[in-house]
Amino acid sequence: MIRFTRRRLLFALAICAGWLHSPGFAAEIERVEPPNWWIGFHQSDVQLLVYGDGIGAFRPTVDYPGVTVLDTLATANPNYLFLRLRIGDDAEPGDFDIEFTGDGESITHRYRLDARNPDPEHTRGFSPADAIYLITPDRFANGDPGNDGIDGLGDVVDRNQPGARHGGDLRGIIDRLDYIAGLGFTAVWLNPVLENAMPAYSYHGYATTDFYRVDPRMGSNEDLAELARVGREKGVGLIMDMIVNHSGLHHWWMADPPMDDWVHRWDGYVETTHAKTLSLDPYGAEIDRREFFDGWFVPDMPDLNQDNPLMAEYLIQNAIWWIEYLGLAGVRMDTYPYSGGEFMAEWTRRVMEEFPDFNVVGEEWTENPLIVAYWQGGAYKHDGYQSWLPSVMDFPLNSVLAPSLVAEESFSGGLNTLYSMLVNDVLYPDPGGLVIFGDNHDMMRIWSQLGEDYGLFELAMTYLATMRGAPQVYYGTEILTPSSGDHGVIRSDFPGGWMGDAADAVSGAGLTERQLQAQALVRTLFNWRKTSAPVHQGELTHFLPKDGVYVYFRYLNDERVMVVLNKNEDVYALDTARFEEVLGDARSGVDIIRGATHDLTSPINLTPRTALVLEID
Numbered sequence: 001m002i003r004f005t006r007r008r009l010l011f012a013l014a015i016c017a018g019w020l021h022s023p024g025f026a027a028e029i030e031r032v033e034p035p036n037w038w039i040g041f042h043q044s045d046v047q048l049l050v051y052g053d054g055i056g057a058f059r060p061t062v063d064y065p066g067v068t069v070l071d072t073l074a075t076a077n078p079n080y081l082f083l084r085l086r087i088g089d090d091a092e093p094g095d096f097d098i099e100f101t102g103d104g105e106s107i108t109h110r111y112r113l114d115a116r117n118p119d120p121e122h123t124r125g126f127s128p129a130d131a132i133y134l135i136t137p138d139r140f141a142n143g144d145p146g147n148d149g150i151d152g153l154g155d156v157v158d159r160n161q162p163g164a165r166h167g168g169d170l171r172g173i174i175d176r177l178d179y180i181a182g183l184g185f186t187a188v189w190l191n192p193v194l195e196n197a198m199p200a201y202s203y204h205g206y207a208t209t210d211f212y213r214v215d216p217r218m219g220s221n222e223d224l225a226e227l228a229r230v231g232r233e234k235g236v237g238l239i240m241d242m243i244v245n246h247s248g249l250h251h252w253w254m255a256d257p258p259m260d261d262w263v264h265r266w267d268g269y270v271e272t273t274h275a276k277t278l279s280l281d282p283y284g285a286e287i288d289r290r291e292f293f294d295g296w297f298v299p300d301m302p303d304l305n306q307d308n309p310l311m312a313e314y315l316i317q318n319a320i321w322w323i324e325y326l327g328l329a330g331v332r333m334d335t336y337p338y339s340g341g342e343f344m345a346e347w348t349r350r351v352m353e354e355f356p357d358f359n360v361v362g363e364e365w366t367e368n369p370l371i372v373a374y375w376q377g378g379a380y381k382h383d384g385y386q387s388w389l390p391s392v393m394d395f396p397l398n399s400v401l402a403p404s405l406v407a408e409e410s411f412s413g414g415l416n417t418l419y420s421m422l423v424n425d426v427l428y429p430d431p432g433g434l435v436i437f438g439d440n441h442d443m444m445r446i447w448s449q450l451g452e453d454y455g456l457f458e459l460a461m462t463y464l465a466t467m468r469g470a471p472q473v474y475y476g477t478e479i480l481t482p483s484s485g486d487h488g489v490i491r492s493d494f495p496g497g498w499m500g501d502a503a504d505a506v507s508g509a510g511l512t513e514r515q516l517q518a519q520a521l522v523r524t525l526f527n528w529r530k531t532s533a534p535v536h537q538g539e540l541t542h543f544l545p546k547d548g549v550y551v552y553f554r555y556l557n558d559e560r561v562m563v564v565l566n567k568n569e570d571v572y573a574l575d576t577a578r579f580e581e582v583l584g585d586a587r588s589g590v591d592i593i594r595g596a597t598h599d600l601t602s603p604i605n606l607t608p609r610t611a612l613v614l615e616i617d
């Protein structure tokens with residue numbers, strides 16, 4: 001009865017909108033995905049998922065120059081129809097009708113073809129020349145309190161609850177792009193902003209319930225496009241967080257899936273084992289592989305079946321749709337190995353085929369560099385696997401960065417750990433292509449990892465700003481945001497993002513002297529980094545840490561940068577003779593952090609627990 005009423009309502013709406021031409025109405029179209037497409041992609045076919053009561057019994061026709069219906073597939077569920085359209089290069093941008101006919105009825109759906117954005121900068125991917133600012137949008141700034149609660153989406157705003165929604169949104173980020181650019185960052189990575197219509201604990205965004213819709217509590221699709229466009233104008237590209245491994249349990253299709261194997265189903269609940277070795281383990285058992293790849297991430301995130309070619313194509317097209325629509329600077333792919341190497345290779349190949357200058361960074365959360373390196377494309381793998389992935393998150397380096405700074409110096413501990421980790425770069429096809437970081441939304445904040453030691457913070461930030469790879473910094477790091485290991489606390493509210501906040505990180509009002517000092521340090525380091533070609537693409541030579549001092553050089557042609565990380569809590573006289581092979585006859589260097597000129601022909605007196613970044617004359 002309820003169903004009937006809803007149908008009548010939709011019918012009335014459809015009539016008003018002029019969607020239906022037939023008076024003998026028997027079916028309706030609720031969704032067509034992707035909602036529009038473009039002319040001129042390398043892959044000229046597009047698969048449309050059509051959803052509506054009884055639509056499976058209908059057959060589509062198109063009368064539009066350059067567009068043909070290649071084939072149509074009805075599934076076991078009569079409410080779905082999948083069709084493939086071929087978009088010829090001779091097609092013109094514009095609207096056309098897809099006429100669905102069946103049983104004497106017909107329904108017309110208006111579809112749109114757009115011209116692709118011709119500007120190569122529109123989808124230029126981030127590179128090692130970029131520095132990335134990671135934001136959890138619900139927790140950054142509430143630019144529009146009017147969208148905090150939306151009827152029908154579930155979950156509520158309660159800033160007193162670490163696991164509840166706090167009301168942050170895209171407008172809050174757009175309003176602070178100047179601040180982010182001013183800190184020296186050239187890209188933002190946002191934790192997912194697509195609809196998460198889950199009853200509770202949805203603020204993180206990783207339980208997608210509509211792959212084509214920005215969550216209305218974040219804003220609209222148009223707001224996200226505005227963020228991407230305005231960001232580009234200010235020199236800040238947008239990196240979109242995507243998840244193809246799972247959706248949210250309340251995704252609209254879970255109530256009425258097109259076929260049994262749309263998601264992985266088990267007798268009872270089976271959770272992934274997170275056994276990352278299984279992607280490449282030559283001895284792995286089939287049952288273990290199945291449980292890792294096909295088990296669910298958590299009970300309210302169904303595991304999507306990418307072995308189903310309709311699902312695979314749906315997910316690939318969804319990525320292409322957002323990249324072209326928004327003009328992205330990259331994708332950060334969540335849980336990269338969980339969807340299986342074969343699918344991820346094809347997903348990445350297709351994305352990079354359409355956008356050759358694009359960049360994708362995969363999340364493979366393991367401290368084992370062998371596994372992380374396996375995913376980076378560009379080199380032969382032992383099993384013949386061909387990956388197309390340009391970048392991977394450098395979790396192994398992350399796992400030693402803070403511990404090596406906090407630990408007592410010893411023969412095998414302290415800075416030696418950080419130094420030794422880099423030998424693993426021989427495994428990576430392109431070490432410079434990695435993304436390096438001290439923390440992210442899933443781990444204790446770097447300030448707390450470092451025991452709230454400001455000197456160590458300076459060393460960590462300096463390392464991230466000067467080491468190979470593109471650095472990523474989590475919002476609030478620049479003002480020494482602390483945290484426990486609790487996810488809701490890690491992702492705490494950015495001061496000043498809410499009316500009535502006691503402090504405002506953007507204006508600096510209410511910040512402590514130490515917070516302002518940290519913010520100035522980050523601003524100095526990352527604005528300088530924007531201009532340093534040796535850091536972006538130069539060689540690296542590092543010297544075995546001695547007496548708590550780690551020295552390395554980045555150099556390119558005649559440009560040399562000397563980085564000195566002094567962990568000592570006393571003044572230390574650094575003899576420069578040991579660095580002669582890189583220094584040559586250099587006589588002095590200017591520290592970009594404090595501005596002082598240092599004589600390199602005699603020992604440098606290092607201030608306790610500070611870093612030097614010397615541009616050498």
Ligand code: CA
Binds near residue numbers: 143
């Ligand atoms: Ca809001």
